[in-house]
Amino acid sequence: MPPFPGSALSLLQNMNSSPTSNTNGSTKSRPRQLVQARAVQRFKWSVLSVLIVVLVAVLFPVLMLQLYFSFHGYSVYGGSWWDAEFVGLELFEEVVTDPRLGWAIIRSLLFATGSTIGCFVIGFGLALLMYRPFRGQAFYYILFILPMLTVPIVIAYTGEMLLYQKGPVNDLLSSIFGRQVNILWLANADTALLTVMVLEVWNWVPFSFIIMMAGLAALPDEPIEAAKILGASKWRVFVEIQLPLLRPVIVLALILRFLEAIAEFPKAWSLFQGGPGSATETIPTYLYIVTWQYFEISKGAAMSYVILLIMVAIVLLAIQILRREKIGLDQIYDSRKETTA
Amino acid sequence: MTHIELKNIRKEFGGSVVAVKNLNLSIEHGEFLVLVGPSGCGKTTTLRMIAGFEDPTTGEILVENDVINELEPAERNLGMVFQTHALFPHKTVSENIAFGPRMKKVNKEIINDKVKEVAEMVKITHLLEKLPAQCSGGESQRVAVARTLITDPSAFLLDEPLSSLDAKLRREMRAEVDRLHKELNKTFIYVTHDQEEAMTLADRIVVMDEGEIKQVGSPIDIYNNPNSYFVADFFGSPSMNLINGEIVNSEAGKVFKSLILNVDLPKLFENSAPGPVTLGIRPEQIGISSSGDIKKKIYLVEPLGKDTLLYFETVEERELIAIVESNSSYRSGDTVALNLLPEHIFLFDSSGKRILN
Amino acid sequence: MNRNLKRKLAQYGKYFALSIWALIVAFPIYWIVATSFKPDRDWFAWPPVYWSEEPTLNNYAVVWADHKEEYEGGTQYSHSMQKPWKALRNSLFISVISTFFAVGFGTILAYGVSRYQILSEGRMFQLLMLRMVPPIVIVAPLSLYYSTLHLLDTITGLVIIYSITTLPYSVWMIKSFIDELPLEIEQAAMILGASRLRTLWEIVFPLVRSGIVATFLFILILTWSEYLLALILSKTEVATLPVELSKYEGSVEGRVYGRQAALAVGVTLPLIAIGIFIRKHLARGFSFGMVKR
Amino acid sequence: MSNKISRRSVVNGGLTMAALSSLPMPRMAFAASEEEGIIAAAKSAGGTDLKGMIWSNYYVAMKPTVPAFKQATGYGVGSIQDISVFSIPQRAMAEAITRSPEFDFFHLDSNMIPSLASAGLLEPLDKYMDKAGFKLNAVGNFGNFMKYKGNTYGIVTDGNVHVHMCRKDMMENPEEQKGFEDKHGKKMAYPETWEDDQRLMEWFHRPDKGIWSSGNLRNRPNGVTWWYMYFYSAGGFPFDDDMNPTLNTPAGNYAVETYLNMKKVSHPEAPGWGTPQMIPRIASGKIYSCQYWDGAIGLNENPKKSKTAGKYTYGLIPGSDFSGKRMHRSISSPVAAILVNRYSKNKERAAYMAMWWATQKNSETIVGDNVNTFHDPWHVAHFKSDKVYQTYKAGLPAINSCLQVASPPIYLTGLLEFQDQLAKNLSEAYVGQRKAKDVLPETEKAWKKIVRKIGKKKLKAELASYKALFPKVNVPG
Known part of the structure; x- marks a missing residue:
């Protein structure tokens, strides 16, 4: 049975027999390639090659140098670095058995987790209070993003000015609670990390706040209204509609903050230099001490690699999670697959 | 004469999704061709390939017998009107219209004159200094048309140009498009998912589904002679009654049997093999009378103004619909006899193809 | 309780909560400003001095200009610190140039990703790695590598590493702006006869300009306040303001908080101005495509 | 000798x-004159203007002396990297690793000399000093602080040393004197030993009145400086002749005990406080006594900046009878000095510039600066100078006697690492993260590792230079 009956059939026959470029010879004899695909490829590779060249030129030698140092026992007191003796995995062994590094990792994870949760809870809370327009919204918004615009090292010094025992913060707390508050923000080994966390939270609440504001404001109204009409309380609407729809944004806010918190250096260093005791010896701080105070360049390099591996593992995991969320989100909102593909 | 031809066009996305399968089509000069089908059928992709926004994975696109696969969209001398109008929001209406000729380095004064001329033609002279955001939907559509008109393209590509407008405006603009086509005498390729638009505008309709052409023909032809279950179902409002059943032999000849009704089939189907089929008949081809073999109870009467629709109870999910004139006085609950005009009966086999014996 | 009263109470509750956080945010900032006007003895006073009874511009004078100080033996110039003008210029140069590169290249890359998928989504996320690895991990070999290339203590050196580490944010932010731009607008331009380059220049750029500006300023903030890399990769020529700030640790007179504050106000004010200017766009850039509009 | x-x-x-x-x-x-000799030698050295790594807080006072030098020799200081003196050791080491000729001189803690010289960064200055006919005329044994393995590597600009200071006004109160005598059976007097000092501090400790009587630092970077004083005055020395750590000894434990004892009379924030926090406390009259850098005197005695002008008495650092004989040992860290980069083309020029700053006349100008009080006296002549007296007033004799018993921290290659291991463990013990008895064994363990890494032979060769820094007298005359 022919595929097209009636007039369509005749059309088809007509087309098959009509003279075409194949038989007649095309007036334009360009090669049969795909213009757009070719242009895109050309564009793609010219852009990517720049990127790759820059990354390879800058980062590759750096990583190679780092690798060289990790396997050579270079001492700043023993001649040139290029003559250093090959020591195999000795440095790595030293690094992975170094209890100080273990503690530093634990502290960093603690610090990152704590400050991430702190930032998120406060940021999300503020966003929930603020995402609907109200009188003064712009004022609060501007005020709330200010900490993010403050240079971190300024925050560290300001912390020092504010947090000493007889300082303004304890003074204000005393007058609020009506009795002497004597928190040792800067000297208690048990809470020093918490102090850095407080500053980190103050600094980066705006990040979570901004993301969550955007997320909340972008939620479609209809499902929420529908849920309300169906008798859901505000709390139920929040838990069953808003929270699940916001999940990708939440995951993003948490992951980005967590990763940036692990890298935090200026505040912990200028306030405590690892002390009191070793209460604030986090990964970056310890690495700084080993490399720039002990001048153990090789051990520092091996440590950097170990940390790099841990970070890459964390980042890859984070990327995996983010991608899954993104795909889920795309499915929910059915983005314009056909036209952009 | 602008003759556009698509030869063995295939388009894959990312290697796995096939949007268009082996498409062959020839579009004559001055023809108003409508590509119609449900969303995802490949009609927009086809149009975008003609425009040059997508490259066919294989196959050739020819204009005047020249292969134009190699040409950039800008070099194809085609005009396109988009569903979203795609006006440049940062340019005024007159800048929007002047954009095309400016790209072709036309003299400024000539551009100015032409802009005015075109604006008059689509009646937007009063909008020239406004920004697109200040125009209504219908006005934006006119601007989009004017912007295309001014470049004097060899053919117009229209991608669902009316679907963002409301019903009344859509009807008005539909007439406008029709008028333009007649005045310009250019090739129009028009993509829509709305069968009514296709029927009213097209010289020739191409029905697509799942990346394939299902049927090509004039609106009347498509309506009266659908070659498949799909086409029959797609065209017509209300759509064709389609009843699943089977052909059985009887003494009198072939008989269609189903849970809803049994019909003696006309001579035409004498040679059809017995087996499962779908019977189709358009609502207006069902006669209603007080006596007959097929008695059915009306459960809904839907007056549409000129006509009235009668819905009959069925055991299947599709209801059976008949159209009667509005002056008839049927009420829900009445039982009437249905008379299926034999010459208007279609049969489709289990793969959806029409049975023509 | 009637509905109206309940709503009012909720309203007051909201303002109360917001105001508490507003105070927490504002207080340290107030303290920096107030300290910058305090004479020496009020910097670290017990009990704290909230607003000095004898406010002075002394700190600003010492930090930003040469300042005379009198003592019993006569008058002497307290040059104190080297003036921060050079650091200010460095900070401006380095952050503006590196931001220019990051945003310029980021725009092209973002356009390619948004329109032609020249990087898969997976690669886009991997790009984030450039930002997420702590700089301390690479800074030692980087300084060694730079010294062999004579890039230490040069604007070029800092610009290169800043451009690289801020590129992920740049690409992600700008991509989110371009993604919002309907494809049809570009196609319309192309079919009207504009070349791809022309389309980019005349249609795409003007339409995402505000987004690009926002990205530009956001990355300016990041590079402006960066500390560790600037500290280790600079020597005499390209010390930036955060590095300049860090040396305001006094040994004999205690930390010179007032001077620090006077400099900090100068360092932070431009950022705050910028931040307020771009606040509407910040959110989009941060959302990494996770927020649909 | x-x-x-x-x-x-x-x-x-x-x-x-x-x-x-x-x-x-x-x-x-x-x-x-000294100056003429330097200028004569400097004129013969070719090169350009100098580039130095120096904190401007220090440089400010030195700057006014440069134009005269430039006029005479044709060169001066062109540009400086202005970073904190605490960061310069790290940056100087980075220069050593890259063998950079960029800087001509570094101004930093001279106790870094062994490390930086071992890293190959430093130029011995003796031949230039000979050429200019210059010698360091420092109080007591202080000139040896610039020497390592027989060579001079630095020129002092700032003679930092700890002096003892306690509140004269509080001690002169007859009621206090009587109460103290009733309790302890002996007269209240200026403390001779650490035990005396502890007793006095405990007596004057009045937290309810805002007096936390000890102003000594106990934070991680600085606290260790005090421990050295206890340790050395008890007759301790941290290594035996074979470079085995000898910390876990009676003297070491005595020092740890003295170190931790002070917790009773220290402000609870002491483990987090450095000079930035402690100095204002001292100057606002909230402490009774401490051993502190002599620069604090200038501030204390400046009525515009301090509430305590004239209220302190300054004197010799307390000592100890622990070793069987009375010994006083102050600490000198950092001693800010000019060190010259061996890789620099201008090294000879830099050496003369450094000497210029250390002449009697110029160093008096520098040390006597009343506004930029970062340099402290060290030259024999400073203690007879009116100009210097203007700044240090009653404190000047105290500085003199303390300089005579000035001792170094670990004067060996790897100073910072040795020191931070000890400092960390001490700080941990102070805040309760570690048991006091573990401090020294743990430190010894870490130190053995450092010795192994740097090389026992190398360090043994440095021991003589280290020992040569110690004062020749137990009690200054």
Whole structure:
């Protein structure tokens, strides 16, 4: 049975027999390639090659140098670095058995987790209070993003000015609670990390706040209204509609903050230099001490690699999670697959 | 004469999704061709390939017998009107219209004159200094048309140009498009998912589904002679009654049997093999009378103004619909006899193809 | 309780909560400003001095200009610190140039990703790695590598590493702006006869300009306040303001908080101005495509 | 010491030679001032303006002396990297690793000399000093702080040393005197030993009145400085002749005990406080006593910046009878000095510039600066100078006697690492993260590792230089 009956059939026959470029010879004899695909490829590779060249030129030698140092026992007191003796995995062994590094990792994870949760809870809370327009919204918004615009090292010094025992913060707390508050923000080994966390939270609440504001404001109204009409309380609407729809944004806010918190250096260093005791010896701080105070360049390099591996593992995991969320989100909102593909 | 031809066009996305399968089509000069089908059928992709926004994975696109696969969209001398109008929001209406000729380095004064001329033609002279955001939907559509008109393209590509407008405006603009086509005498390729638009505008309709052409023909032809279950179902409002059943032999000849009704089939189907089929008949081809073999109870009467629709109870999910004139006085609950005009009966086999014996 | 009263109470509750956080945010900032006007003895006073009874511009004078100080033996110039003008210029140069590169290249890359998928989504996320690895991990070999290339203590050196580490944010932010731009607008331009380059220049750029500006300023903030890399990769020529700030640790007179504050106000004010200017766009850039509009 | 004597005679010989060579103007040669000798030598050294790594807080006071030098020799200081003196050791080491000729001199803690010299960064200055006929005329044994393995590597600009200060006004109160005598059975007096000091501090400890009587630092970077004083005055030395750590000894434990004892009279924030926090406390009259850098005197006695002008008495650091004989040991860290980069083309020029700052006349100007009080006296002549007295007032004799018993921290390659391991463990013990008895064994363990890494042989060769820094007297005269 022919595929097209009636007039369509005749059309088809007509087309098959009509003279075409194949038989007649095309007036334009360009090669049969795909213009757009070719242009895109050309564009793609010219852009990517720049990127790759820059990354390879800058980062590759750096990583190679780092690798060289990790396997050579270079001492700043023993001649040139290029003559250093090959020591195999000795440095790595030293690094992975170094209890100080273990503690530093634990502290960093603690610090990152704590400050991430702190930032998120406060940021999300503020966003929930603020995402609907109200009188003064712009004022609060501007005020709330200010900490993010403050240079971190300024925050560290300001912390020092504010947090000493007889300082303004304890003074204000005393007058609020009506009795002497004597928190040792800067000297208690048990809470020093918490102090850095407080500053980190103050600094980066705006990040979570901004993301969550955007997320909340972008939620479609209809499902929420529908849920309300169906008798859901505000709390139920929040838990069953808003929270699940916001999940990708939440995951993003948490992951980005967590990763940036692990890298935090200026505040912990200028306030405590690892002390009191070793209460604030986090990964970056310890690495700084080993490399720039002990001048153990090789051990520092091996440590950097170990940390790099841990970070890459964390980042890859984070990327995996983010991608899954993104795909889920795309499915929910059915983005314009056909036209952009 | 602008003759556009698509030869063995295939388009894959990312290697796995096939949007268009082996498409062959020839579009004559001055023809108003409508590509119609449900969303995802490949009609927009086809149009975008003609425009040059997508490259066919294989196959050739020819204009005047020249292969134009190699040409950039800008070099194809085609005009396109988009569903979203795609006006440049940062340019005024007159800048929007002047954009095309400016790209072709036309003299400024000539551009100015032409802009005015075109604006008059689509009646937007009063909008020239406004920004697109200040125009209504219908006005934006006119601007989009004017912007295309001014470049004097060899053919117009229209991608669902009316679907963002409301019903009344859509009807008005539909007439406008029709008028333009007649005045310009250019090739129009028009993509829509709305069968009514296709029927009213097209010289020739191409029905697509799942990346394939299902049927090509004039609106009347498509309506009266659908070659498949799909086409029959797609065209017509209300759509064709389609009843699943089977052909059985009887003494009198072939008989269609189903849970809803049994019909003696006309001579035409004498040679059809017995087996499962779908019977189709358009609502207006069902006669209603007080006596007959097929008695059915009306459960809904839907007056549409000129006509009235009668819905009959069925055991299947599709209801059976008949159209009667509005002056008839049927009420829900009445039982009437249905008379299926034999010459208007279609049969489709289990793969959806029409049975023509 | 009637509905109206309940709503009012909720309203007051909201303002109360917001105001508490507003105070927490504002207080340290107030303290920096107030300290910058305090004479020496009020910097670290017990009990704290909230607003000095004898406010002075002394700190600003010492930090930003040469300042005379009198003592019993006569008058002497307290040059104190080297003036921060050079650091200010460095900070401006380095952050503006590196931001220019990051945003310029980021725009092209973002356009390619948004329109032609020249990087898969997976690669886009991997790009984030450039930002997420702590700089301390690479800074030692980087300084060694730079010294062999004579890039230490040069604007070029800092610009290169800043451009690289801020590129992920740049690409992600700008991509989110371009993604919002309907494809049809570009196609319309192309079919009207504009070349791809022309389309980019005349249609795409003007339409995402505000987004690009926002990205530009956001990355300016990041590079402006960066500390560790600037500290280790600079020597005499390209010390930036955060590095300049860090040396305001006094040994004999205690930390010179007032001077620090006077400099900090100068360092932070431009950022705050910028931040307020771009606040509407910040959110989009941060959302990494996770927020649909 | 015979070695040293012979070298000195060479110096004198050189000086005579220089004098002879300028015969045409014999009178001038005879009266040749320090400055003229330096200028004469400096003129012959080729090169350009100098580039230095120096904190401007220090440089400010030195700057006014540069134009005269530039006028005479044609060069001066062109540009400086202005970073904190605490960061300069790290940055200087980075220069050593890359063998960079960029900087001509570094101004930093001279206790870094062994580390930086081992890393190959430093230029020995003796031959330039000979050429200019210059010698460091420092109080007591202080000049040896610039020497490592027989060479001079630095020129002092700032003679940092800890002095003891306690509140005269509080001690002069008859009621206090009586109460103290009733309790302890002996008169209240200026403390001779750590035990005396502890007793006095405990007596004056009045937290309810805002007096936390100890102003000594106990934070991680600085606290260790105090421990050295207890340790050395108890007769301790941290290594035996084979470079085995000898911390876990009676003297070491005595020092740890003294160190931790002070917790009773220290502010609870002490483990987090450095000079930035403690100095305002001292100057606002909230403490009774401490051993502190002599620079604090200038601040204390400046009525515009302090509430305590005239209220302190300054004197010799307390000592200890622990070793069986009374010993006083102050600590000198950092001693800010100019070190010259061996890789620099201008190294000779830099050496003369450094000497210029250390002449009697110029160093008086620098140390006597009343506004930029970062340099402290060290030159023999400073203690007779009116100008210097203006700044240090009653504190000046105290500085003199403390300088005579000035001792170094670990004066060995790897100073910072040795020191931070000890400092960390001490700080941990102070805040309760570690048991006191573990501090020294744990530190010894870490130190053995460092010794192994740097090389026992190398460090053994440095021990003599380390020991040569210690004062020759137990109690200054």
